[in-house]
Structures are given as C-alpha cells and as structure tokens.
Amino acid sequence: MANTWGYGAMTNHFGDLLGHSKAIFMIGANSAVANPIGFKHMLKAKDRNNAKLIVIDPVYTKSAAKADHYLRIRTGTDVAFIYGLLHLIFKNNWEDESFIADRVYGIDEVKKEAKKWTPQKTSDVTGIPAEQIIQIARLMATTKPATVVWALGITQHSTGTSNTRILPILQLVLGNMGKKGGGCNIIRGHDNVQGSTDMCCLADSLPGYYGLGEKSWQYYAKGWGVDYKWLQDRFYSPKWMNEKGFSLAKWWQGVLQEEKTYSSSPIRALWVQGTGISSMAQTAKVKEALDKLDLLVIAEPFVNEAAVITDKTDNIYILPVATQFENEGVVVATNRTAQWRDKVVDPLYESKTDDEVMFEFAKKFGFYEEYTRAMKMDIKDGELKTVKKDFFFADDAMNEIARIVKTIGLGGWTAERLREHQSNWHLFDPITLKGRGKVKGQYYGLPWPSWDVKHPGSPVLYNVDEEVNKGGMGFRNRFGLEHEGEDLLASDAVTIKGSKVKGGYPEITAKNIEKVLGITLSKEEKSKIGANWKVDFSGIIQEKCREAGVAPYGNAKARAIVWTFPDEVPIHREPIHSPRWDLVKAHPTYEDQTNNFRVDVKFKSEQQAQDWSKDFPTMLVTKRVVNLSGAGMLERTSKYLSHITPDMFANIHPDLAADLDIRDGDQMWLHSPQGTKIKVKAIYCFSVTPDRIALPYNFAGVMQGVDMSANYPEGTKPYTIGESSNTITNYGFDIITQIPEFNAGLCRIEKA
Numbered sequence: 001m002a003n004t005w006g007y008g009a010m011t012n013h014f015g016d017l018l019g020h021s022k023a024i025f026m027i028g029a030n031s032a033v034a035n036p037i038g039f040k041h042m043l044k045a046k047d048r049n050n051a052k053l054i055v056i057d058p059v060y061t062k063s064a065a066k067a068d069h070y071l072r073i074r075t076g077t078d079v080a081f082i083y084g085l086l087h088l089i090f091k092n093n094w095e096d097e098s099f100i101a102d103r104v105y106g107i108d109e110v111k112k113e114a115k116k117w118t119p120q121k122t123s124d125v126t127g128i129p130a131e132q133i134i135q136i137a138r139l140m141a142t143t144k145p146a147t148v149v150w151a152l153g154i155t156q157h158s159t160g161t162s163n164t165r166i167l168p169i170l171q172l173v174l175g176n177m178g179k180k181g182g183g184c185n186i187i188r189g190h191d192n193v194q195g196s197t198d199m200c201c202l203a204d205s206l207p208g209y210y211g212l213g214e215k216s217w218q219y220y221a222k223g224w225g226v227d228y229k230w231l232q233d234r235f236y237s238p239k240w241m242n243e244k245g246f247s248l249a250k251w252w253q254g255v256l257q258e259e260k261t262y263s264s265s266p267i268r269a270l271w272v273q274g275t276g277i278s279s280m281a282q283t284a285k286v287k288e289a290l291d292k293l294d295l296l297v298i299a300e301p302f303v304n305e306a307a308v309i310t311d312k313t314d315n316i317y318i319l320p321v322a323t324q325f326e327n328e329g330v331v332v333a334t335n336r337t338a339q340w341r342d343k344v345v346d347p348l349y350e351s352k353t354d355d356e357v358m359f360e361f362a363k364k365f366g367f368y369e370e371y372t373r374a375m376k377m378d379i380k381d382g383e384l385k386t387v388k389k390d391f392f393f394a395d396d397a398m399n400e401i402a403r404i405v406k407t408i409g410l411g412g413w414t415a416e417r418l419r420e421h422q423s424n425w426h427l428f429d430p431i432t433l434k435g436r437g438k439v440k441g442q443y444y445g446l447p448w449p450s451w452d453v454k455h456p457g458s459p460v461l462y463n464v465d466e467e468v469n470k471g472g473m474g475f476r477n478r479f480g481l482e483h484e485g486e487d488l489l490a491s492d493a494v495t496i497k498g499s500k501v502k503g504g505y506p507e508i509t510a511k512n513i514e515k516v517l518g519i520t521l522s523k524e525e526k527s528k529i530g531a532n533w534k535v536d537f538s539g540i541i542q543e544k545c546r547e548a549g550v551a552p553y554g555n556a557k558a559r560a561i562v563w564t565f566p567d568e569v570p571i572h573r574e575p576i577h578s579p580r581w582d583l584v585k586a587h588p589t590y591e592d593q594t595n596n597f598r599v600d601v602k603f604k605s606e607q608q609a610q611d612w613s614k615d616f617p618t619m620l621v622t623k624r625v626v627n628l629s630g631a632g633m634l635e636r637t638s639k640y641l642s643h644i645t646p647d648m649f650a651n652i653h654p655d656l657a658a659d660l661d662i663r664d665g666d667q668m669w670l671h672s673p674q675g676t677k678i679k680v681k682a683i684y685c686f687s688v689t690p691d692r693i694a695l696p697y698n699f700a701g702v703m704q705g706v707d708m709s710a711n712y713p714e715g716t717k718p719y720t721i722g723e724s725s726n727t728i729t730n731y732g733f734d735i736i737t738q739i740p741e742f743n744a745g746l747c748r749i750e751k752a
C-alpha cells in the first residue's frame with residue numbers, strides 16, 4: 001500500500017526564492033499556514049526584491065492576506081485559468097521563443113488548446129474577472145524571474161495530474177525553468193514526505209522511481225545481494241511483481257470487493273505504520289473495511305484513530321513506536337536536501353524505533369538476513385561485495401541508498417557527508433546554500449542530484465548556466481531520442497556550462513559512452529560497467545561523466561506532450577461533482593477506468609448520473625489549520641494546541657448561513673452526494689463566499705454524528721475529537737495517481 005500524494009519536489013529552494021524571485025505565483029497552496037517558515041522567505045522576497053505575491057485560491061487565506069494580487073478561483077478550474085494566461089501570452093508574443101525552440105518539445109499542441117481560452121471564456125469557467133486574468137498575464141510576462149508555488153489545492157483533484165503539468169508548461173513558455181528565482185516549487189507536506197516518496201512509499205514503483213519491471217527488480221536484487229528468484233518467490237505469483245499495488249486512497253475497495261477488483265484475494269490484514277487512516281477520503285468506506293479485516297496492526301507513537309473509528313473488537317494491535325526524537329537518520333526536505341537528524345533521547349518505555357519494528361518483523365517472517373544484507377556490502381574495485389559482518393543503523397542504510405539510487409542522483413549522499421553537513425550548519429549561506437571552510441564547494445544538504453561523493457549537490461534543477469560539477473544540468477533524456485520524427489534532445493544551442501559535449505546529448509549508456517564523451521574505455525572498465533547510468537554499480541559512467549562535465553542523464557527537451565497519458569496535453573475537465581451542470585457536457589471528465597491500482601474507478605458514470613448541484617448546491621474545500629496536522633492525533637493530544645480549535649468546524653459566509661437559519665456557533669449537518677453526512681460547528685467567516693464552505697481535515701473520533709469515545713483505550717482519548725471532513729469529501733480520484741478529489745466537491749447544508 002502506498003501514499004499516492006503528488007509526486008514532485010521543489011526545483012529551487014526557499015533561499016533562492018528569497019534571494020532572486022521577482023514574482024511568486026502561489027496557486028493551490030496556503031504556505032502561511034501550512035509552511036510558515038517557508039512563507040517567511042516569500043515575505044522577505046517581497047521586502048528584498050520587491051517581489052509581487054500572487055495568490056490564486058478559492059478561499060481568502062492567510063497567504064492571500066499578504067498578497068499583492070488575490071484571485072478567487074472556482075475549485076477544479078486551474079487548467080482553464082492557466083490556459084487563459086497562455087492564451088494572452090501567445091497572442092502578445094510574450095513567450096520565450098528561443099527557450100521553447102531549444103529546450104521544449106510539443107508546445108504547438110499547447111498553443112492550439114490555449115487559443116480556445118479567451119479571457120471571457122476563462123472568466124466564465126473559473127469565476128476570476130477577465131481584467132484580473134489580463135493583469136496577471138501581463139505581470140507574469142514582464143516580471144522575470146518568477147517562480148510558481150503550489151501544493152495540495154492543485155494535486156487533490158480528479159485532474160490533479162493535468163494541474164501539475166500545466167504549471168511547468170507555463171514556466172517553460174515563460175523561460176523561467178532552470179533559472180535562479182524561477183522554477184516550480186511544490187511546497188510539499190509533512191516531515192520527510194520528500195524522502196518517503198523518494199524511497200517509494202508508492203504503489204507503482206521501486207525506490208528512487210525505478211519503474212516496475214524485470215530489469216529494475218534485477219538491479220535491486222543485485223544491489224540487495226539476493227537472488228532474483230528469491231525476490232520473485234516473495235510474491236503469490238510472479239505476475240504481481242510488476243503490477244501496481246492498491247493505493248492508500250482505495251485500499252478499502254480491496255477489502256470490501258463491492259466493485260470489481262483485480263487481486264488474487266481480498267485484503268484481510270492491514271499494517272499501518274506512520275499514516276492516519278482517518279485522513280483518507282471516503283472514511284465511511286474506510287470504517288467498513290476496517291470492520292471487516294481479520295487483523296489490524298498499527299505501529300506508531302500514538303493511538304492512531306484507525307483503531308477508534310472501527311467497531312471491530314478483536315485482533316487490533318497497537319505497537320508502540322518511538323518518535324522522531326528517539327531515533328536518528330536522514331530526512332529529506334521539500335527542496336531535495338538531506339538532513340541528518342540526531343537522537344535526542346533513547347526510546348521511552350517499551351517503544352521501539354521504526355527500524356527495530358521492521359527488523360523484528362523480518363526476523364519473525366524469516367527474511368532478516370536478506371533484508372539487512374545490503375547494509376554489509378560496498379563497492380570495492382568497481383564491484384559489489386560483502387565487506388563486513390555486521391551493520392550499523394542508520395549509517396549503513398544511508399550508504400546502501402547512496403550506492404543503489406542513481407535515478408535522482410543520491411550517489412553523493414553518504415552518511416559521512418550528511419553527518420558533516422549537519423554538524424556544520426553554521427558554515428552554509430542561507431541564500432546560495434554554499435558552504436564555507438571545510439564544506440567549501442558543497443551546497444547545504446547536498447540537494448539531489450548529487451551524482452557521486454565528489455559532487456556538491458544541485459540547488460537549482462535544469463540550470464545550464466552552471467557547470468555540472470557545480471550543480472548544473474539540462475532536462476533529463478527520459479523518453480527516447482525522437483518522437484514522431486522530432487528530436488527530443490536539447491538543440492545545439494544548449495551547451496551546459498563547461499561541458500565537453502556540445503549541445504543536447506542522450507542519457508549515457510555502456511553502448512554510447514565512448515561516442516558521446518569522445519573517450520575510449522579500457523578492457524577492464526568495459527567488463528565492469530553497467531548497462532546504463534541508472535544501473536552502473538561500478539561508478540565508471542559517473543566518473544567519466546564528471547571528467548567531461550556531463551550530467552549522466554542526458555541533456556534533452558522538456559516535453560509538453562505526454563503521449564502515454566489520456567490527455568496528451570492537459571485539458572480542462574469539470575470536477576466529478578461540478579456546480580456547473582451547464583459546463584459538464586462541454587468539459588466532461590474521463591471515461592470510467594478499469595484495473596487502476598487494482599480497482600475500477602468511476603469517472604463519467606458518476607459525473608453525469610445527474611445534476612448533482614441541484615441537491616448539493618454548496619462547494620466544499622478542505623484546508624489546513626496551523627495548530628493541527630494530518631489526521632490530527634498528535635496535536636489534539638496536546639492541551640494547548642487542541643484548545644485553539646476546540647471543535648470540528650466549517651467556515652461559512654454569514655449570507656449563506658442566514659439563508660439556512662444558521663447562527664454563528666450553531667451545529668449544522670453537511671451531506672455528501674455519496675449519502676454520508678457530518679455534524680460540525682458553523683463559524684462565520686468572510687474568507688469564503690456564499691457559494692462555498694471550507695473545513696479542516698484534522699479531526700476524527702466522531703462518525704456521522706456518532707461519538708466513538710468509548711473506543712479509545714483508557715486514558716488515550718485526545719482533548720478534542722470531531723467529525724472527519726473526509727467522511728463527506730466527494731467520490732473522485734486522479735486518473736494517474738489516484739489521489740482523492742479532496743478539493744472539489746459539493747455538499748448540502750442543513751441546520752442541526
């Protein structure tokens with residue numbers, strides 16, 4: 001099972017925004033609340049660079065309150081909005097023509113689509129006044145460098161993938177990619193969310209985004225020092241090795257099997273370690289699935305409310321896991337930097353660290369030796385060998401990762417280097433990330449890619465104006481050399497600073513290395529080298545690339561067309577439950593899907609079943625509050641934090657409330673199209689308009705009006721409990737990642 005939340009990372013970093021951005025285009029993020037320290041950098045950019053802050057959000061947020069321009073958008077219409085900007089950019093020839101010609105593939109298709117999105121049409125669909133669209137298009141075209149910032153308001157949609165594609169396309173068109181102060185900065189989630197994605201808390205890849213497939217498994221088998229056959233035998237049948245697993249968003253369907261699933265058997269046991277189940281959409285289904293399980297194990301520091309929202313009375317185990325203060329190791333920040341974290345105290349009482357829990361598990365199930373073997377291995381004379389009898393956690397785990405994960409360039413992330421960075425924080429400049437003294441020449445946290453132990457890390461991705469050995473690179477060559485007759489490599493004009501290879505070049509393989517780099521390998525080198533840069537344990541490809549000033553992953557064009565996706569270029573599609581029935585026919589969602597993450601997913605059949613807005617006229621937005629995080633258990637067990645939000649609530653405009661005879665502080669029922677309901681407190685608020693409400697998602701312990709207090713083990717009930725907004729967030733999942741449509745749905749409000 002896995003977390004399918006928005007892939008991606010910051011191309012730049014907070015110091016870079018502070019130092020260089022002239023405009024910050026924040027869309028679907030509320031960093032003032034969700035990332036207050038990061039947001040301080042943006043406020044400083046306003047002071048220092050006179051940077052303009054533009055906030056595009058359906059709700060007038062705390063970030064909006066600091067913005068120079070606030071655009072109130074209807075949820076789920078960001079693709080339309082960006083096309084509205086692109087329409088004006090192309091019409092006025094504001095695009096960066098040479099950047100597009102040299103470094104981008106497929107913009108003509110984008111141009112075609114953008115032609116349809118006049119300011120008037122864009123305004124009708126998005127709700128943003130046409131004058132504002134024109135004003136912001138001009139501002140973005142004339143203010144360079146500009147950075148685009150987004151987060152979960154963009155990803156949590158049935159069109160989340162299209163949303164996350166259209167924004168980089170905007171930046172490519174404006175020539176803001178690979179530039180200081182530019183780029184796409186996805187201000188991602190909770191502690192170490194970047195690291196957990198990089199390490200594959202995902203149902204559709206191996207660590208480091210190696211795709212599911214025999215070659216990847218074979219590479220990992222080698223790296224882990226186990227037989228490929230042994231790995232294969234871990235699966236019920238070999239075919240499951242290369243099939244996507246269930247996603248965290250829809251695992252319940254694998255238990256309930258009410259719609260068709262594609263699995264060898266129903267899910268009967270669930271192991272939860274480090275995620276709060278009540279934070280997922282369709283909580284009523286989640287509860288049903290929990291009830292039906294044979295076994296539920298929860299390994300974590302708190303009483304995860306997965307154990308509380310179920311009526312299951314037997315076979316629930318809560319294993320006490322130590323907190324981040326009781327163990328050590330590496331976490332990865334949203335800007336791709338690694339940080340070594342020290343242990344503050346030994347695990348308290350009978351709790352064990354996460355790794356110990358996993359090791360005990362592996363022992364019990366008889367694969368401890370295979371599980372830990374790679375931590376005793378190393379590369380000696382260009383070959384992988386077992387070099388010691390025992391391992392030392394977490395250093396040897398980090399070194400294993402550095403040895404194996406080439407795709408995103410973790411080669412330089414040895415425990416030794418990362419520990420050195422951690423103990424020399426004071427030597428790094430916060431704006432450039434550059435080190436002084438004994439860490440001179442390195443960037444703080446070795447932002448990936450850090451190709452090998454001599455590489456300083458890459459603070460700004462895709463920057464061809466910097467030498468590769470100082471963090472420069474082109475776009476990755478990932479999709480072949482040409483498509484439909486057009487060259488996919490960067491043009492001759494794009495030579496990465498200091499590179500021996502002029503212009504674009506392909507990713508480096510054993511076959512092409514001599515030709516591309518203009519070198520001759522010795523016989524010995526040839527016998528040791530891996531098939532390509534991603535699977536070369538010998539390190540020879542990397543070493544030769546370093547000598548030539550070449551990034552091993554190639555220097556290619558970014559592609560605006562993804563020919564394997566249902567929408568080759570992003571197009572606007574109305575949310576599954578749209579408030580604009582008149583637009584649903586013209587901008588329908590996708591066809592229903594079969595066998596995606598092992599389940600069927602409804603799209604059109606749900607969207608077009610009826611005009612949902614008749615019975616459910618109010619839009620629903622979920623958001624974060626500064627004092628609570630995630631499923632909320634951590635803070636709701638803190639007396640002081642919980643008292644800031646003593647009740648689960650929804651922000652409602654007084655005009656809407658008045659129509660419904662709801663007073664400030666009254667309880668109200670919110671009903672969803674799937675027939676569920678929650679009872680929450682009304683809080684009058686002008687940050688929402690009368691057509692929408694906004695609610696936090698950090699509560700649990702009450703379900704559809706039923707107080708489940710009795711289910712908390714004695715003495716563990718948090719100070720505050722409440723309904724989870726996810727009991728009513730609407731049905732809907734992204735077509736590629738299966739992230740739930742938390743952020744575009746409808747509800748009906750009634751006074752309780």
Ligand SMILES: Nc1nc2c(c(=O)[nH]1)N[C@H]1C(S)=C(S)[C@@H](COP(=O)(O)OP(=O)(O)OC[C@H]3O[C@@H](n4cnc5c(=O)[nH]c(N)nc54)[C@H](O)[C@@H]3O)O[C@H]1N2
Nearest residue numbers: 028029030034075076151152153189190624626629630743
């Ligand atoms: N205090 C606190 N901080 C947190 C967290 C927390 O729970 N509490 N969680 C952490 C995690 S896991 C994450 S992923 C990040 C998330 O960080 P953010 O995504 O910045 O946090 P949200 O409050 O979800 O902000 C999303 C914004 O998108 C808006 N929005 C909703 N729908 C749309 C839409 O269709 N279009 C546009 N343009 N905007 C839309 C919402 O109104 C909201 O203001 O925060 C992290 N930080």
Ligand SMILES: Nc1nc2c(c(=O)[nH]1)N[C@H]1C(S)=C(S)[C@@H](COP(=O)(O)OP(=O)(O)OC[C@H]3O[C@@H](n4cnc5c(=O)[nH]c(N)nc54)[C@H](O)[C@@H]3O)O[C@H]1N2
Nearest residue numbers: 273274275276279299300302321324622630631632697742
């Ligand atoms: N409606 C709506 N729903 C949402 C969102 C939204 O915007 N709107 N946002 C979504 C997003 S982006 C996210 S990331 C999720 C977040 O939701 P969750 O992943 O549920 O977030 P947390 O509450 O942080 O859950 C982490 C759990 O891990 C436990 N934990 C903390 N530290 C450790 C540790 O060191 N080891 C172990 N084993 N456990 C630990 C905590 O006690 C907690 O119970 O929610 C998603 N749900």
Ligand SMILES: [Mo]
Nearest residue numbers: 005189190193
């Ligand atoms: Mo998140």
